Amino acid sequence: MAPIVSVESAPGRSGRTQDTTADPFSFGGRLPGRPLPLRTIALGSIGSVLLLAGSVGAAGTLIHDPVLGDGPMSVLRYGHGRDVAVTVVYAGFALLVWAWVRLGRGVIARLVSSGGVLWATAAWLAPILVAPPLFSRDVYSYLGQGLLALNGLDPYGVGPAMLTGPIPENVHPTWQTTPAPYGPLFMGVAKGVILLAGHDVIASVIVMRLVLLGGLVLLICALPGLVEHLGGRLPVALWLVAASPMTVVHLVGGPHNDMLMIGLLATGTLAMLRGRNVLGIGLVSAAMAVKATAGLALPFLVWIWAARLEGPRPRRFVHAVAPALGVFAVVFGACMALAKVGFGWLSALSAPGMIVNYLSAPTAVGQAVHTVLSLFGELNIWPIVGTTRTLGSMLLLALLAWNWWQARDGGTEAVRRAAIVLCCGALLSPVVLPWYLTWGLALGSAFAWTPRALSYVVGASIALVLAYYPDGEQAMYNWPFVAVGIGAAVLGGTSLLRFDPLGLSGPIRDFTRDLREEHLLRR
Template identity: 85%
Template sequence: MSPTVSTESAPDWSERTDNTTADLASGGRRAGRPLPLRTIALGAIGSALLVVGGFGAGGTLVHDPFLGSGPLSVLRYGHGQDVAVAVVYLGFALLVWAWVRLGRGVLAHLVTSRGVLWATVAWLAPMLIAPPLFTRDVYSYLGQGLLALHGLDPYGVGPSALTGPIPENVHPTWQTTPAPYGPLFMGVAKGVVLLAGHDIIASVIVMRLVLLGGLVMLVCALPGLVRHLGGRLPVALWLVAASPMTVVHLVGGPHNDMLMIGLLAVGTLLALEGRSAAGIALASAAMAVKATAGLALPFLVWLWAARLTGPLWQRFVRAVVPALGVFTVVFGGCTLLAKVGLGWLSGLSAPGMIVNYLSAPTAVGQAVHSLVSLFGETNIWPFVGTTRTLGSALLVVLLVWHWWQAREGGPDAVRRAAIVLCCGALLSPVLLPWYTTWGLALGAAFAWTPRALSYVVGASIALVLAYYPDGEQAMYNWPFVAVGIGAALLGGLSLVRFDPLGLSEVVGRASRAPLASRR
């Protein structure tokens, strides 16, 4: 996005984005390639500003022991809070600018996976102590863990069943809502609360560190996934590790999707390498965190079947029977260890309480309702409910079709699993920004064109800006939405086009004007 030419960021589009033998042999680390220090520093400054501004504009505590009184309390009220919000958005702009610069270097083969990893570490480090950013979901996680720790069923009651600093910070929407997460995550949440006690700040940090293990698993799985699926390791790391979606939402949030995609990525790699039972086990554990991972499980069965001999249906039966056995053992074990029941299945509909147009079915329902409302006042829910049902039916059709097309196994099965995970996000009753990481976690390991990557950049910017730093949605603030769309277009273009605004040409003309006037 910078109009300044630098060897660190200028792309050479004669280079392809797919992998090369040399990249794979070296794990993406070639000698003689210096780290993009200025870009790393730029992103680190942006990340630090996000943290500083987040203390006043993020998901702050109702009764904050540090900011509730004293000189720093100015960040939480009036003009001080306005300044904090501005600092958050400035930090986000710098982070995006650094990410785009890093992406240019990656596409031009000037930045290796080592450089991307160092950037990721530098950009994530400040986030470890940040208040929740652009969401308050972590307080819901802790509230559900507290319920389980007190012997209450988190699938039957909401956090409001208890009192104290954790329940009081849960967003009002989720105060009485049962948990929609699997038993493994309920066990994790219970363990975090048990370890950190009622210190809510410590609890948020511990939860973030635990969930960060999912990102570590994803990063460790990517070299193997890239080897099997034909992508480039620096590109894959840039997409899913250094992305603002990861820095701001998955880690800054934090969100349990990070743990889910890490387990799923490692499970998929094991299945690709012939360790099918272990792969199914980890994918089942991912589903025990969040049910969405279950969309990928049928495709891993085809990977198992592809390594067997005999007719197709015979191989399928010989794979699906032990796969079901592994799933039952893992999922049942998680349920028993967490000491919870299967009530989470009924809680899966809880996010549907949110209505916004990021979800394609919901957007269609809202549009139809708006048209009908021109002729008289009507209730929105029959329209949204109908289109959401149609969206779910379409998802089932796509799942079955892609699953059957993937029957030969191999990389195509993983590609189709990634597509179905993306469809699962787009066709769900509600699409929250971090849901887009589900399919990208596997899809990042395939070959990408620069144009396709520019779309990811634009979507990432727009999705982060769909919410305010405190976690409330910003999608109906139309002037703000227009700014967000403009930023998304500028960011996407900046990856593939040097100086998309033509600022260098304007500056050049201005600098030549005095010379012309003296002639």
């Protein structure tokens, strides 16, 4: 079976390496030898439409649904009708993944431009914009927390259960009494969405999705500059973070506020690389005011600032960190004042800790230890998990400190180390949810990737989406389903590197040659 050619160099029809840097977006998608991958775009679009159709009955639907109600369509919410809806969702996801892998093969072979990836992204996202929340109910929590703030209650002190109405009643039971773990800027965003959409839950979900989509736009706009500085390829970066099922299904389909956070983070990082230090620190501070995780990158950006100053390193660091702290204080203070919230978000950061799943490495170790020790007698899991989570936090701090010191020369190495720490932060957090994978990819996608590494991302993306059911409940302890998910992840990752890895179509030709033949016929 023939592997797909390397990301680093792929010959065109003339035998010479093709370069994509001259046309950052190429919205027409028609660079020489690179027509739009119309079949692949259509395949993914069919998948997205199926996701939309199935989500009406299988996703995070409303308790009192004005669309389904008690009419004939209500059959999609119960019994065999719901089974059909769930099947349609998974069929749509399978087609979307298939299209993404096909698109990735073309990107790796330098046969698909950045414009082609963007057209695919737009086509695949369009149906999702009006879908019910997919694979998560978090958006109802966002709206409930915004409604609390709008009614003069402290979202960092109480949960949506303090209110009544269509928005609070749709918040997942886990989060009904849980304070908001998000920053003041996002509380302001949530309040603004409620003001725009009122108490219409469907309209509020769509408006929230569109507002958070601004984060993806920021990320896409920042990627050409990040790729230029960090040495990657724009089509690969866009394929990783814009067209990915993780983005389509989780960040947009969810939707999740991580999308806004990573957009601000990427834009701020690019500003730092371009020497616009105040703007860069300000944007990343704003990202932290959406979700505290972005704060992991701030110490690394200070090194970028310090590297441009003169004098001994300690003096340069002091001269950089002092104004950086000042910018952070101004931005964060302004977000708190505009959202009319206080410092309660700091204590609320521990709120998600009630979730226990093995996606978090420290939690998984605690669960494993508890399982072994339980063979000798009944034990409470919380002291064990609490201990391993504490050890995990200590390890994360050690990794942060070590990588921070390794980044002391600033420049692109500081960004690389920040991306590593963001990945470590996702894996070592007490709680890990599937879309946390996007934190490190927001910056890491702009570096050079080997096909093998990309295949791992494909496998992880598939497995992490399938870690939850379409209605937002976790699927991680349905072991037959987990086995199917792992099999799909392995197949997806392998398919990026090898055409027809199962050998179902007889003798296999090099996929890049197949693509070129098809394109030549169409031309």
